Amino acid sequence: MFIIILTYQKELSEVEKHLESHRAYLDKYYALGQFIASGARVPRKGGVILCKADSRGEVEAMIAQDPFHEHRIAAYQIIEFTPTKFSEEFGKVLS
Numbered sequence: 001m002f003i004i005i006l007t008y009q010k011e012l013s014e015v016e017k018h019l020e021s022h023r024a025y026l027d028k029y030y031a032l033g034q035f036i037a038s039g040a041r042v043p044r045k046g047g048v049i050l051c052k053a054d055s056r057g058e059v060e061a062m063i064a065q066d067p068f069h070e071h072r073i074a075a076y077q078i079i080e081f082t083p084t085k086f087s088e089e090f091g092k093v094l095s
Contacts, residue, residue, distance in 0.1 A: 001050070001051070001052060001053075001080070001094070002050075002053055002056070002079065002080050002081075003049070003050060003051070003078075003081065004048070004049040004050075004059065004076055004079075005047075005048055005076070005077040005078075005079070006041075006046040006047040006049070006068065006074040006076055007045060007046040007076075007077070008046050008073060008074055009072060009074060010072070012044065014073060015068075015073055018071055022067050022068050022073075025065060025066050025067060029051075034053060035050070035051055035052075036050040036052055036093055037050040047074070052093070052094070056078060056080060060078070063078075
């Protein structure tokens with residue numbers, strides 16, 4: 001499991017120009033079952049994605065397809081963790 005933390009590198013006006021294509025990118029990985037949750041950080045200086053993947057390399061390949069990455073809108077921090085305690089509902093997502 002991975003947490004992807006995005007930090008905007010450009011003004012929100014530039015972020016907004018690419019938001020629709022970024023959301024289409026998110027939709028692709030939700031459909032594949034790899035993105036579990038995502039949303040804007042508060043205050044709005046970036047975003048967070050909870051990602052199910054087999055390796056950091058796989059996550060990096062996903063990020064490379066994000067329009068925010070392609071247009072240098074955001075910088076990305078990848079945090080890998082192993083869930084050891086979680087709700088029954090979340091366990092269904094993990095399996």
